[in-house]
Amino acid sequence: MKFLILLLAVLFVVQVAPAQSDEEMLKRIYDKALEKGESYEMLEFLSKEIGHRLSGSPQAAAAVEWTRQVMIAYGFDTVFLQPVMVPHWVRGEVETGKIVKSKIGTKDVNICALGNSIGTGSGGIRARVVEVKNFEELEALGSRNIADKIVFFNRPMDPTFIDTFSAYGGAVNQRGQGASRAAQLGAIGVVVRSMTLANDDVPHTGAMNYAPDVPKIPAVAISTKDADLLSSLLADDNNLEFFFETHSEMLPEVLSYNVIGEITGNKKPDEYLITGGHLDSWDVGDGSHDDGAGCIQSIEALRILKELGIKLNHSIRAVMFMNEENGLRGGRKYAELALKNNEKHIAAMESDRGGFIPRGFTMTTTDTNYETISSWMSLFEPYQANIFLRGGGGADIRPLGAQNTTLIGLYPDSQRYFDLHHSANDTFDKINKRELELGAAAIASMIYLIDTHGLK
DSSP states (O other), X not given: OHHHHHHHHHHXXXXXXXXXXXXXXXXXXXXXXXXXXXXXXXXXHIIIIIOOOOTTSHHHHHHHHHHHHHHHHTTOSEEEEEEEEEEEEEOOSOOEEEEEEETTEXXXXXXXXXBTOOOOOTTOEEEEEEEESSHHHHHHHHHHHHTTSEEEEOOOOOTTOSSHHHHHHTTTHHHHHHHHHHHTXXXXXXXXXXXXXXXXXXXXXXXXXXXXTSOOOOEEXXXXXXXXXXXXXXXXXXTOEEEEEOOOEEEEEEEEEEEEEEEOOSSEEEEEEEEEEEOOOOSSSOOIIIIIHHHHHHHHHHHHHHHTTOOOSEEEEEEEESOTTTTOHHHHHHHHHHHHTTOEEEEXXXXXXXXXXXXXXXXEOOHHHHHHHHTTHHHHGGGTOOEEEEBOOOTTTGGGGGGTOEEEEEEEOOTTHHHHTTSTTOSGGGOOHHHHHHHHHHHHHHHHHHHHHOOO
Protein backbone atom coordinates (compact mmCIF):
# COMPACT_ATOMS: atom_id res chain seq x y z
CA MET A 1 0.00 0.00 0.00
CA LYS A 2 2.85 2.39 0.83
CA PHE A 3 4.36 1.85 -2.60
CA LEU A 4 0.98 2.43 -4.27
CA ILE A 5 0.50 5.71 -2.38
CA LEU A 6 4.04 6.79 -3.30
CA LEU A 7 3.45 5.97 -6.96
CA LEU A 8 0.18 7.94 -7.01
CA ALA A 9 1.91 10.88 -5.39
CA VAL A 10 4.68 10.87 -8.01
CA LEU A 11 2.14 10.67 -10.84
CA PHE A 12 0.16 13.53 -9.32
CA VAL A 13 3.27 15.72 -9.12
CA VAL A 14 4.19 14.96 -12.74
CA GLN A 15 0.68 15.68 -13.96
CA VAL A 16 0.24 18.97 -12.16
CA ALA A 17 3.80 20.27 -12.63
CA PRO A 18 3.31 23.51 -14.58
CA ALA A 19 4.99 24.00 -17.94
CA GLN A 20 7.75 26.55 -17.89
CA SER A 21 6.74 30.02 -19.03
CA ASP A 22 8.47 31.91 -21.82
CA GLU A 23 10.09 34.15 -19.22
CA GLU A 24 11.53 31.13 -17.43
CA MET A 25 12.78 29.55 -20.66
CA LEU A 26 14.55 32.71 -21.78
CA LYS A 27 16.16 32.99 -18.36
CA ARG A 28 17.47 29.44 -18.71
CA ILE A 29 18.82 30.20 -22.18
CA TYR A 30 20.59 33.38 -21.07
CA ASP A 31 21.97 31.70 -17.94
CA LYS A 32 23.41 28.87 -20.03
CA ALA A 33 25.04 31.29 -22.48
CA LEU A 34 26.54 33.49 -19.77
CA GLU A 35 27.54 30.85 -17.20
CA LYS A 36 28.57 27.94 -19.41
CA GLY A 37 28.86 29.43 -22.86
CA GLU A 38 31.36 28.14 -25.40
CA SER A 39 31.10 30.81 -28.09
CA TYR A 40 34.18 32.79 -27.04
CA GLU A 41 36.49 29.77 -27.10
CA MET A 42 35.10 28.64 -30.45
CA LEU A 43 35.62 32.05 -32.02
CA GLU A 44 39.12 32.29 -30.59
CA PHE A 45 40.09 29.09 -32.39
CA LEU A 46 38.46 30.13 -35.66
CA SER A 47 40.12 33.56 -35.58
CA LYS A 48 43.55 32.71 -34.26
CA GLU A 49 44.20 29.19 -35.49
CA ILE A 50 42.50 29.42 -38.89
CA GLY A 51 42.54 33.17 -39.45
CA HIS A 52 41.12 35.12 -42.36
CA ARG A 53 38.96 33.06 -44.72
CA LEU A 54 38.68 34.64 -48.15
CA SER A 55 36.60 32.52 -50.53
CA GLY A 56 38.73 30.02 -52.41
CA SER A 57 41.61 30.21 -49.91
CA PRO A 58 43.11 27.30 -47.93
CA GLN A 59 41.87 29.01 -44.76
CA ALA A 60 38.29 29.03 -46.05
CA ALA A 61 38.58 25.29 -46.74
CA ALA A 62 39.97 24.72 -43.24
CA ALA A 63 37.08 26.69 -41.71
CA VAL A 64 34.57 24.54 -43.59
CA GLU A 65 36.00 21.34 -42.18
CA TRP A 66 36.48 22.74 -38.67
CA THR A 67 32.91 24.00 -38.32
CA ARG A 68 31.64 20.68 -39.69
CA GLN A 69 33.62 18.79 -37.05
CA VAL A 70 32.48 21.16 -34.27
CA MET A 71 28.80 20.57 -35.03
CA ILE A 72 29.35 16.81 -35.28
CA ALA A 73 31.08 16.87 -31.88
CA TYR A 74 28.09 18.74 -30.40
CA GLY A 75 25.85 15.89 -31.47
CA PHE A 76 23.59 17.75 -33.89
CA ASP A 77 21.27 15.28 -35.60
CA THR A 78 22.60 15.98 -39.10
CA VAL A 79 25.68 17.84 -40.30
CA PHE A 80 26.29 18.19 -44.01
CA LEU A 81 28.08 20.20 -46.68
CA GLN A 82 26.31 22.01 -49.49
CA PRO A 83 28.61 22.40 -52.54
CA VAL A 84 28.88 25.85 -54.12
CA MET A 85 31.28 27.28 -56.69
CA VAL A 86 32.88 30.51 -55.47
CA PRO A 87 35.10 33.22 -56.97
CA HIS A 88 38.78 33.03 -56.10
CA TRP A 89 40.27 36.51 -55.86
CA VAL A 90 43.79 36.94 -54.45
CA ARG A 91 45.42 40.14 -53.23
CA GLY A 92 49.00 39.30 -54.16
CA GLU A 93 51.97 41.35 -52.97
CA VAL A 94 51.48 44.22 -50.53
CA GLU A 95 50.10 47.33 -52.20
CA THR A 96 52.07 50.58 -52.56
CA GLY A 97 50.54 54.05 -52.74
CA LYS A 98 52.20 57.46 -53.01
CA ILE A 99 51.25 61.07 -53.48
CA VAL A 100 53.82 62.35 -55.95
CA LYS A 101 54.74 65.63 -57.62
CA SER A 102 53.07 67.61 -54.84
CA LYS A 103 54.09 70.68 -52.85
CA ILE A 104 55.26 68.42 -50.02
CA GLY A 105 57.13 66.12 -52.37
CA THR A 106 56.50 62.37 -52.34
CA LYS A 107 54.38 61.01 -49.50
CA ASP A 108 53.62 57.33 -48.84
CA VAL A 109 49.94 56.67 -48.11
CA ASN A 110 47.98 53.71 -46.77
CA ILE A 111 46.00 51.84 -49.42
CA CYS A 112 44.68 48.36 -50.11
CA ALA A 113 43.18 46.82 -53.23
CA LEU A 114 39.41 46.54 -53.36
CA GLY A 115 38.06 43.01 -53.59
CA ASN A 116 37.59 41.68 -57.15
CA SER A 117 39.79 44.44 -58.57
CA ILE A 118 42.40 43.73 -61.20
CA GLY A 119 45.96 44.68 -60.32
CA THR A 120 48.18 47.29 -61.89
CA GLY A 121 51.02 44.81 -62.30
CA SER A 122 54.69 45.65 -61.81
CA GLY A 123 55.43 49.29 -62.37
CA GLY A 124 52.02 50.44 -61.15
CA ILE A 125 50.15 53.43 -62.59
CA ARG A 126 50.81 57.13 -62.16
CA ALA A 127 48.59 60.00 -63.24
CA ARG A 128 46.98 63.26 -62.27
CA VAL A 129 44.08 63.00 -59.82
CA VAL A 130 40.52 64.25 -60.12
CA GLU A 131 38.50 64.38 -56.89
CA VAL A 132 34.72 63.88 -56.90
CA LYS A 133 32.13 63.31 -54.18
CA ASN A 134 29.53 61.46 -56.24
CA PHE A 135 28.62 60.15 -59.66
CA GLU A 136 26.82 63.38 -60.57
CA GLU A 137 30.05 65.33 -60.19
CA LEU A 138 31.87 62.67 -62.19
CA GLU A 139 29.41 62.86 -65.08
CA ALA A 140 29.48 66.65 -65.07
CA LEU A 141 33.25 66.63 -65.56
CA GLY A 142 32.91 64.30 -68.55
CA SER A 143 35.55 62.37 -70.43
CA ARG A 144 37.43 65.57 -71.36
CA ASN A 145 38.45 66.02 -67.70
CA ILE A 146 38.55 62.35 -66.66
CA ALA A 147 40.36 60.51 -69.49
CA ASP A 148 43.82 59.17 -68.58
CA LYS A 149 43.48 60.30 -64.96
CA ILE A 150 42.95 58.61 -61.58
CA VAL A 151 39.55 59.37 -60.08
CA PHE A 152 39.48 59.95 -56.32
CA PHE A 153 36.04 59.24 -54.82
CA ASN A 154 35.99 61.12 -51.53
CA ARG A 155 32.45 61.02 -50.14
CA PRO A 156 32.63 60.35 -46.36
CA MET A 157 30.10 58.28 -44.48
CA ASP A 158 27.61 60.72 -42.94
CA PRO A 159 28.49 61.05 -39.22
CA THR A 160 25.06 62.45 -38.35
CA PHE A 161 23.37 59.08 -38.84
CA ILE A 162 22.96 57.32 -35.51
CA ASP A 163 22.55 54.00 -37.34
CA THR A 164 26.00 53.58 -38.86
CA PHE A 165 24.68 51.07 -41.39
CA SER A 166 22.61 53.89 -42.89
CA ALA A 167 25.78 55.96 -43.14
CA TYR A 168 27.52 53.05 -44.84
CA GLY A 169 24.65 52.60 -47.27
CA GLY A 170 24.86 56.25 -48.23
CA ALA A 171 28.52 56.04 -49.24
CA VAL A 172 29.26 52.50 -50.41
CA ASN A 173 28.11 52.80 -54.03
CA GLN A 174 31.32 54.70 -54.87
CA ARG A 175 33.28 51.62 -53.80
CA GLY A 176 31.07 49.11 -55.59
CA GLN A 177 30.46 50.97 -58.88
CA GLY A 178 33.11 53.68 -58.93
CA ALA A 179 35.68 51.91 -61.10
CA SER A 180 33.30 51.16 -63.95
CA ARG A 181 31.65 54.58 -63.80
CA ALA A 182 35.08 56.23 -64.04
CA ALA A 183 36.31 53.83 -66.72
CA GLN A 184 33.38 54.77 -68.94
CA LEU A 185 34.87 58.26 -69.08
CA GLY A 186 38.41 57.05 -69.76
CA ALA A 187 39.93 56.94 -66.25
CA ILE A 188 42.87 54.57 -65.75
CA GLY A 189 42.42 53.93 -62.02
CA VAL A 190 40.28 54.68 -58.97
CA VAL A 191 41.05 55.59 -55.35
CA VAL A 192 38.12 55.37 -52.92
CA ARG A 193 37.87 56.81 -49.42
CA SER A 194 37.60 53.96 -46.89
CA MET A 195 34.11 53.10 -45.68
CA THR A 196 34.56 54.03 -42.03
CA LEU A 197 33.68 56.85 -39.67
CA ALA A 198 37.06 56.51 -37.94
CA ASN A 199 39.82 59.00 -38.70
CA ASP A 200 42.86 56.75 -38.89
CA ASP A 201 45.59 55.30 -41.10
CA VAL A 202 43.92 51.93 -41.74
CA PRO A 203 42.45 51.30 -45.22
CA HIS A 204 39.23 49.30 -45.48
CA THR A 205 38.76 46.87 -48.36
CA GLY A 206 35.44 45.54 -49.64
CA ALA A 207 33.90 44.25 -52.83
CA MET A 208 33.71 46.19 -56.07
CA ASN A 209 32.14 44.95 -59.28
CA TYR A 210 32.89 45.56 -62.93
CA ALA A 211 30.05 46.41 -65.28
CA PRO A 212 29.92 44.31 -68.47
CA ASP A 213 31.41 45.79 -71.63
CA VAL A 214 33.33 48.45 -69.69
CA PRO A 215 37.16 48.43 -69.47
CA LYS A 216 38.44 47.06 -66.16
CA ILE A 217 40.65 49.46 -64.25
CA PRO A 218 42.37 48.89 -60.88
CA ALA A 219 40.73 50.20 -57.71
CA VAL A 220 42.08 50.78 -54.22
CA ALA A 221 40.83 52.09 -50.88
CA ILE A 222 42.76 54.81 -49.08
CA SER A 223 42.70 55.43 -45.33
CA THR A 224 40.58 58.33 -44.11
CA LYS A 225 43.55 60.33 -42.84
CA ASP A 226 45.34 59.98 -46.15
CA ALA A 227 42.12 60.76 -48.02
CA ASP A 228 41.90 64.04 -46.11
CA LEU A 229 45.56 64.76 -46.86
CA LEU A 230 45.14 64.03 -50.57
CA SER A 231 42.05 66.23 -50.73
CA SER A 232 43.78 69.16 -49.01
CA LEU A 233 46.79 68.92 -51.32
CA LEU A 234 44.57 68.78 -54.38
CA ALA A 235 42.85 71.98 -53.27
CA ASP A 236 46.21 73.76 -53.59
CA ASP A 237 47.54 71.90 -56.62
CA ASN A 238 45.29 70.24 -59.18
CA ASN A 239 48.36 69.02 -61.10
CA LEU A 240 49.24 66.67 -58.25
CA GLU A 241 49.85 63.07 -59.26
CA PHE A 242 49.18 59.78 -57.54
CA PHE A 243 50.94 56.44 -57.89
CA PHE A 244 49.77 53.00 -56.85
CA GLU A 245 50.88 49.45 -57.51
CA THR A 246 48.78 46.37 -56.82
CA HIS A 247 49.06 42.72 -57.79
CA SER A 248 45.55 41.40 -57.21
CA GLU A 249 43.87 39.06 -59.70
CA MET A 250 40.83 36.86 -60.16
CA LEU A 251 41.68 33.16 -60.52
CA PRO A 252 39.36 30.39 -61.78
CA GLU A 253 36.39 29.57 -59.55
CA VAL A 254 36.84 27.06 -56.74
CA LEU A 255 34.53 24.44 -55.24
CA SER A 256 33.59 25.33 -51.67
CA TYR A 257 30.72 24.61 -49.31
CA ASN A 258 28.01 25.94 -47.05
CA VAL A 259 28.20 24.04 -43.76
CA ILE A 260 24.89 23.08 -42.17
CA GLY A 261 24.11 21.57 -38.78
CA GLU A 262 20.55 20.50 -37.97
CA ILE A 263 18.49 19.50 -34.96
CA THR A 264 15.44 17.64 -36.26
CA GLY A 265 12.02 18.80 -35.10
CA ASN A 266 9.63 16.50 -33.27
CA LYS A 267 6.29 17.67 -34.66
CA LYS A 268 7.11 19.44 -37.93
CA PRO A 269 10.47 18.07 -39.07
CA ASP A 270 9.87 19.24 -42.66
CA GLU A 271 9.53 22.90 -41.61
CA TYR A 272 12.72 24.81 -40.91
CA LEU A 273 14.01 27.68 -38.82
CA ILE A 274 17.57 28.65 -39.64
CA THR A 275 20.18 30.94 -38.13
CA GLY A 276 23.51 31.68 -39.73
CA GLY A 277 26.43 33.88 -40.62
CA HIS A 278 29.00 33.93 -43.41
CA LEU A 279 32.09 31.82 -42.92
CA ASP A 280 34.25 33.71 -45.42
CA SER A 281 36.01 36.95 -44.51
CA TRP A 282 38.35 39.45 -46.04
CA ASP A 283 42.08 38.76 -45.87
CA VAL A 284 43.27 41.89 -44.06
CA GLY A 285 42.19 40.97 -40.49
CA ASP A 286 41.00 37.64 -39.08
CA GLY A 287 37.27 38.24 -39.59
CA SER A 288 36.29 37.96 -35.92
CA HIS A 289 33.42 40.45 -36.12
CA ASP A 290 32.73 40.03 -39.85
CA ASP A 291 31.52 37.38 -39.63
CA GLY A 292 33.15 34.81 -37.40
CA ALA A 293 30.95 36.07 -34.57
CA GLY A 294 27.72 35.39 -36.47
CA CYS A 295 28.77 31.87 -37.41
CA ILE A 296 29.81 30.95 -33.89
CA GLN A 297 26.70 32.53 -32.31
CA SER A 298 24.54 30.40 -34.60
CA ILE A 299 26.32 27.18 -33.64
CA GLU A 300 26.16 28.20 -29.98
CA ALA A 301 22.43 28.90 -30.20
CA LEU A 302 21.74 25.34 -31.36
CA ARG A 303 24.12 23.93 -28.76
CA ILE A 304 22.29 25.76 -25.98
CA LEU A 305 18.86 24.58 -27.11
CA LYS A 306 20.11 21.02 -27.34
CA GLU A 307 21.86 21.05 -23.95
CA LEU A 308 18.76 22.44 -22.26
CA GLY A 309 16.82 19.47 -23.60
CA ILE A 310 14.19 21.65 -25.29
CA LYS A 311 11.92 19.54 -27.49
CA LEU A 312 11.74 21.53 -30.70
CA ASN A 313 8.71 21.39 -32.95
CA HIS A 314 10.46 22.45 -36.16
CA SER A 315 13.84 21.45 -37.54
CA ILE A 316 16.47 24.03 -36.63
CA ARG A 317 19.58 24.68 -38.69
CA ALA A 318 22.82 26.59 -38.15
CA VAL A 319 24.12 27.60 -41.58
CA MET A 320 27.66 28.73 -42.30
CA PHE A 321 27.26 30.54 -45.63
CA MET A 322 30.25 30.77 -47.95
CA ASN A 323 31.18 33.78 -50.11
CA GLU A 324 29.06 36.62 -48.77
CA GLU A 325 31.89 39.12 -49.12
CA ASN A 326 32.56 39.05 -52.85
CA GLY A 327 29.80 37.07 -54.49
CA LEU A 328 26.89 35.95 -52.26
CA ARG A 329 27.14 32.52 -53.84
CA GLY A 330 26.41 30.61 -50.61
CA GLY A 331 23.18 32.41 -49.77
CA ARG A 332 21.90 32.08 -53.31
CA LYS A 333 22.77 28.37 -53.47
CA TYR A 334 21.04 27.68 -50.16
CA ALA A 335 17.82 29.34 -51.35
CA GLU A 336 18.03 27.59 -54.72
CA LEU A 337 18.30 24.16 -53.09
CA ALA A 338 15.61 24.96 -50.52
CA LEU A 339 13.22 25.63 -53.38
CA LYS A 340 14.35 22.60 -55.36
CA ASN A 341 13.97 20.29 -52.33
CA ASN A 342 10.58 21.76 -51.36
CA GLU A 343 11.88 22.80 -47.94
CA LYS A 344 9.48 25.12 -46.15
CA HIS A 345 11.40 27.78 -44.25
CA ILE A 346 9.27 29.46 -41.59
CA ALA A 347 11.95 31.94 -40.60
CA ALA A 348 15.59 32.67 -41.34
CA MET A 349 17.82 34.62 -38.99
CA GLU A 350 21.24 36.11 -39.66
CA SER A 351 23.95 37.63 -37.49
CA ASP A 352 26.22 39.77 -39.67
CA ARG A 353 26.60 43.08 -37.86
CA GLY A 354 29.43 42.12 -35.53
CA GLY A 355 29.66 40.49 -32.14
CA PHE A 356 28.71 43.63 -30.20
CA ILE A 357 26.03 43.88 -27.53
CA PRO A 358 22.62 42.97 -29.02
CA ARG A 359 19.92 45.64 -28.92
CA GLY A 360 17.16 43.68 -30.63
CA PHE A 361 16.19 42.46 -34.08
CA THR A 362 15.33 43.72 -37.55
CA MET A 363 12.77 41.85 -39.64
CA THR A 364 11.15 41.64 -43.03
CA THR A 365 7.82 39.87 -42.69
CA THR A 366 4.06 40.29 -42.93
CA ASP A 367 2.11 42.65 -40.70
CA THR A 368 0.58 39.65 -38.89
CA ASN A 369 3.94 38.06 -38.16
CA TYR A 370 5.44 41.38 -37.13
CA GLU A 371 2.64 41.78 -34.59
CA THR A 372 3.29 38.28 -33.28
CA ILE A 373 7.03 38.84 -32.94
CA SER A 374 6.54 42.31 -31.46
CA SER A 375 4.39 40.78 -28.72
CA TRP A 376 7.62 39.20 -27.40
CA MET A 377 9.45 42.50 -26.96
CA SER A 378 8.79 42.54 -23.23
CA LEU A 379 10.47 39.13 -22.91
CA PHE A 380 13.73 40.65 -24.18
CA GLU A 381 13.46 43.78 -22.04
CA PRO A 382 15.36 42.29 -19.06
CA TYR A 383 18.24 41.61 -21.47
CA GLN A 384 18.13 45.08 -23.07
CA ALA A 385 17.51 43.54 -26.50
CA ASN A 386 13.97 44.77 -27.08
CA ILE A 387 14.34 47.07 -30.11
CA PHE A 388 12.31 45.42 -32.88
CA LEU A 389 12.50 47.18 -36.27
CA ARG A 390 10.76 46.61 -39.58
CA GLY A 391 13.01 45.93 -42.58
CA GLY A 392 16.31 44.16 -42.96
CA GLY A 393 17.43 40.65 -42.18
CA GLY A 394 20.72 39.92 -43.91
CA ALA A 395 22.38 39.48 -47.28
CA ASP A 396 22.71 35.69 -47.16
CA ILE A 397 19.11 35.02 -46.13
CA ARG A 398 17.61 37.64 -48.46
CA PRO A 399 17.12 35.15 -51.34
CA LEU A 400 14.79 33.13 -49.08
CA GLY A 401 12.43 36.11 -48.98
CA ALA A 402 11.10 35.10 -52.40
CA GLN A 403 9.76 31.96 -50.70
CA ASN A 404 7.74 33.99 -48.17
CA THR A 405 10.20 33.28 -45.39
CA THR A 406 10.28 35.70 -42.45
CA LEU A 407 13.75 37.29 -42.45
CA ILE A 408 15.27 38.36 -39.13
CA GLY A 409 18.58 40.03 -38.37
CA LEU A 410 20.29 40.25 -35.00
CA TYR A 411 20.63 43.96 -34.27
CA PRO A 412 23.74 44.73 -32.21
CA ASP A 413 24.94 48.18 -31.24
CA SER A 414 26.55 49.52 -34.43
CA GLN A 415 28.71 52.42 -33.22
CA ARG A 416 32.08 50.60 -33.35
CA TYR A 417 31.41 48.22 -36.22
CA PHE A 418 32.76 50.33 -39.06
CA ASP A 419 35.94 51.10 -37.14
CA LEU A 420 36.79 47.45 -37.82
CA HIS A 421 34.78 46.44 -40.87
CA HIS A 422 36.84 45.02 -43.79
CA SER A 423 40.12 46.14 -42.25
CA ALA A 424 43.19 44.90 -40.43
CA ASN A 425 41.48 46.10 -37.22
CA ASP A 426 38.97 43.21 -37.33
CA THR A 427 40.79 40.84 -35.00
CA PHE A 428 39.87 38.66 -32.04
CA ASP A 429 41.21 41.07 -29.43
CA LYS A 430 38.28 43.38 -30.33
CA ILE A 431 35.75 40.74 -29.21
CA ASN A 432 34.06 41.16 -25.83
CA LYS A 433 33.23 37.76 -24.38
CA ARG A 434 30.04 38.81 -22.61
CA GLU A 435 28.65 40.72 -25.59
CA LEU A 436 29.30 37.73 -27.86
CA GLU A 437 27.48 35.43 -25.41
CA LEU A 438 24.52 37.79 -25.13
CA GLY A 439 24.15 37.69 -28.90
CA ALA A 440 24.08 33.90 -28.94
CA ALA A 441 21.46 33.90 -26.18
CA ALA A 442 19.27 36.40 -28.07
CA ILE A 443 19.39 34.22 -31.19
CA ALA A 444 18.55 31.05 -29.24
CA SER A 445 15.69 32.85 -27.51
CA MET A 446 14.14 34.07 -30.74
CA ILE A 447 14.40 30.57 -32.25
CA TYR A 448 12.71 29.12 -29.18
CA LEU A 449 9.83 31.60 -29.34
CA ILE A 450 9.19 31.12 -33.05
CA ASP A 451 9.41 27.36 -32.69
CA THR A 452 7.02 27.37 -29.71
CA HIS A 453 4.42 29.85 -30.95
CA GLY A 454 4.82 29.63 -34.70
CA LEU A 455 4.33 32.19 -37.46
CA LYS A 456 1.80 32.43 -40.27
